[in-house]
Amino acid sequence: MTDVPEMAAAPAGDPPGAAPAADAPTQWAAAYFDGYSTVGLLAVIGVLFLAVAFVCGRLLRPVVPTPEKLLTYECGVDPVGEGWAHTQVRYYVYAFLYVIFAVDSIFLFPWATVFAEPGFGGTTLVEMFVFLGFLTVGLLYAWKKGVLEWT
Amino acid sequence: MNDTLEVALRLLAVFAVFLVFPLFIGQAEHKVMAHMQGRLGPMYAGGFHGWAQLVADGVKFAQKEDVVPANADRRVFQLAPAVALLPYLLVLVAIPIGPDNAVGEVVDAGIFFVLAVMGVGVLGSLMAGSASANKFSLLGGLRTAAQLLAYELPMLLTAASVAMAAGTVSLPGMLDAFEWWWVPWQIVGGVLFFVAGLAELQRPPFDAPVADSEIIFGAYTEYTGLRFALFMLAEYAGIVVLSGLTAVLFLGGWHGPFAGELGWLWTLLKTLALAFVVIWLRATYPRLREDQLQKLAWTVLIPLALAQIALTGVVKVAIN
Numbered sequence: 001m002t003d004v005p006e007m008a009a010a011p012a013g014d015p016p017g018a019a020p021a022a023d024a025p026t027q028w029a030a031a032y033f034d035g036y037s038t039v040g041l042l043a044v045i046g047v048l049f050l051a052v053a054f055v056c057g058r059l060l061r062p063v064v065p066t067p068e069k070l071l072t073y074e075c076g077v078d079p080v081g082e083g084w085a086h087t088q089v090r091y092y093v094y095a096f097l098y099v100i101f102a103v104d105s106i107f108l109f110p111w112a113t114v115f116a117e118p119g120f121g122g123t124t125l126v127e128m129f130v131f132l133g134f135l136t137v138g139l140l141y142a143w144k145k146g147v148l149e150w151t
Numbered sequence: 152m153n154d155t156l157e158v159a160l161r162l163l164a165v166f167a168v169f170l171v172f173p174l175f176i177g178q179a180e181h182k183v184m185a186h187m188q189g190r191l192g193p194m195y196a197g198g199f200h201g202w203a204q205l206v207a208d209g210v211k212f213a214q215k216e217d218v219v220p221a222n223a224d225r226r227v228f229q230l231a232p233a234v235a236l237l238p239y240l241l242v243l244v245a246i247p248i249g250p251d252n253a254v255g256e257v258v259d260a261g262i263f264f265v266l267a268v269m270g271v272g273v274l275g276s277l278m279a280g281s282a283s284a285n286k287f288s289l290l291g292g293l294r295t296a297a298q299l300l301a302y303e304l305p306m307l308l309t310a311a312s313v314a315m316a317a318g319t320v321s322l323p324g325m326l327d328a329f330e331w332w333w334v335p336w337q338i339v340g341g342v343l344f345f346v347a348g349l350a351e352l353q354r355p356p357f358d359a360p361v362a363d364s365e366i367i368f369g370a371y372t373e374y375t376g377l378r379f380a381l382f383m384l385a386e387y388a389g390i391v392v393l394s395g396l397t398a399v400l401f402l403g404g405w406h407g408p409f410a411g412e413l414g415w416l417w418t419l420l421k422t423l424a425l426a427f428v429v430i431w432l433r434a435t436y437p438r439l440r441e442d443q444l445q446k447l448a449w450t451v452l453i454p455l456a457l458a459q460i461a462l463t464g465v466v467k468v469a470i471n
Contacts, residue, residue: 038256039244039264042162046240049166050233050381057377060213070221072285073372079285087290091297094445098300101453105307108460109263112315116467125468132457139453148449 093147104135162244165255169240173387174205180387180430181205187434208380215376220284223373227282232374232381235275238268239388246395247323249405249414254323261322262310265396269351272385273299276353276360279382280370291369294360295353297441301448302350302357308456309340309347312463313400326404334402336466340459341401343452345425348393350444352386354429356436357444394425 072079108131115124142148181204185192197203219225242265244255258264273295280292316333317325334341350357353369361369371382398404398421405414439447 032259035256035258038158038162039241039258041158042165042244042255043237043241045162045166046237047233050236053377053381057213057217061376062214062216064216065218067221069218072220072222072283073367074286075367082284087293089293091300091441091445094297094300094449097449098304101304102307105304105311108308108311109314109320112311113318113320115315115464116318116471118471122468125464128464129461132461136454136457139449139457143450148446 093142097142097147100138101135104131107131161255165244166240168391169243169388172391173384176390176426176430177205177383177387178202179426180433183427183430184434187431212376212380217376217378218373220373222284224282224284227278228373229378231275231278231282231370232378232385233275234278235272236381236385236388238270238272239385239392241268242392243388243395245322246392246399247326247404248418250326250410252323253405253415257321257323260320262314262320262325262400265322266307266310269392270299270303272389273351275382275385276370279374283370283373285373287366287368287372288370290366291360291372294366294441295370298350298353298357298360298444301445302347302452305343305448305452305456306347306351308453308460309337309344310400312340312456312459313337315460315463315467322399326399326406329403329406331403331406337401337459337463339455340463341397343456343459344401345393345397345428347448347452348397349429349432350448352389352393352429354386354390355433356439358438359441359444362438390426390429391422394422394429397425398422 074080111124111128114120115128181192182200193201193204195201196207219228245258245261245265247254276295277292280288280290280295283289313325314320316337317328319325319328353360359365361371366372371379374382395418398418402421402425403417404421405418407413407417410417
């Protein structure tokens with residue numbers, strides 16, 4: 001059973017007489033990022049909106065600071081110690097797990113778009129189960145080790 | 152010239168949705184929760200059943216003094232609400248509301264773009280938590296970070312499941328490929344995605360980062376006036392985005408009877424129904440502790456999400 005996809009052999013989709021093949025990737029990239037320029041434009045609109053809101057807010061609101069008002073809020077009594085307190089981060093092991101799993105799961109997306117195409121099929125699916133198996137074993141190991149218990 | 156006009160109109164529409172829908176959802180929350188609890192909710196502002204309550208709130212917030220605590224990291228503190236709010240505006244541009252490219256902009260890597268940009272919003276809460284120089288804010292920020300570790304993975308995995316079913320990562324492309332039986336096929340993934348999204352928005356029952364009875368208002372404790380209002384707007388814009396995305400990914404978006412003419416109406420109805428569920432859950436469930444959420448995520452949501460991916464893969468290859 002050969003799993004070589006047909007599409008790998010057929011990058012020659014350029015119409016004859018069009019731009020030379022060397023230019024084609026550049027054009028694709030330009031067309032591809034065209035959509036994101038609209039997104040960028042929306043980001044500019046959003047930033048402008050916030051800037052206008054902040055400026056208008058400055059014009060509308062009163063500014064009467066007093067030392068008491070600028071004090072850190074701590075239930076109405078004077079704050080104790082520093083604002084940046086020491087605390088135990090109990091979930092740092094989850095953070096390690098998360099980083100490992102999240103990076104792994106990103107690989108699913110490119111695979112997801114092609115795995116059912118003609119030429120892939122069964123073998124690719126088995127590969128995915130091997131991949132999922134690795135993730136599951138990792139999760140079970142962490143579970144068994146008691147990492148998934150906070151308290 | 153025509154292209155420029157069209158892009159401008161689309162962006163204007165997205166911006167209008169971003170400004171109006173969160174207010175609508177917020178007002179609905181006031182009224183729905185009130186009636187679920189045997190109250191009337193706001194009745195005076197605007198005359199008819201208090202419809203202008205949130206407009207009045209906005210006017211009030213804009214006039215309030217903007218206090219930055221003396222000990223705070225001033226620049227970061229002031230910037231945090233903008234970082235929390237903007238990502239939801241950007242995500243709206245990629246959510247399709249009808250057939251034939253009725254979408255702000257066809258983003259080729261749609262689902263990828265949406266999940267990546269939504270993740271940025273959490274940075275706003277983390278910035279607020281660390282810059283406030285307040286112990287409650289710091290605890291709230293840490294809880295937000297913990298929550299991030301819990302929900303992000305189920306969200307990614309279930310979104311990948313839909314991408315597998317459709318064979319594309321573009322949101323309009325997913326809807327073009329949609330068939331009605333995808334709803335039962337992907338239902339587990341849909342529930343997981345929605346639950347994980349609730350945790351991202353810090354909505355009840357996953358509102359430990361802003362638990363008022365424990366840490367006042369978490370990362371937003373020190374905020375006043377306009378900046379506080381922007382955090383609130385971010386929360387409700389988040390509800391719109393989450394409901395819209397769940398509707399598009401798992402409920403078929405614009406698909407329904409007369410989808411050709413009424414596609415936008417189906418998207419709207421599905422989104423509003425999901426937003427209603429978000430409000431309903433707030434009035435129904437008690438808060439989960441942070442460790443309970445971690446346990447739920449790692450021992451229930453993630454294994455179920457992996458199972459959903461396996462199911463999607465097998466069915467997809469079987470029908471091809």
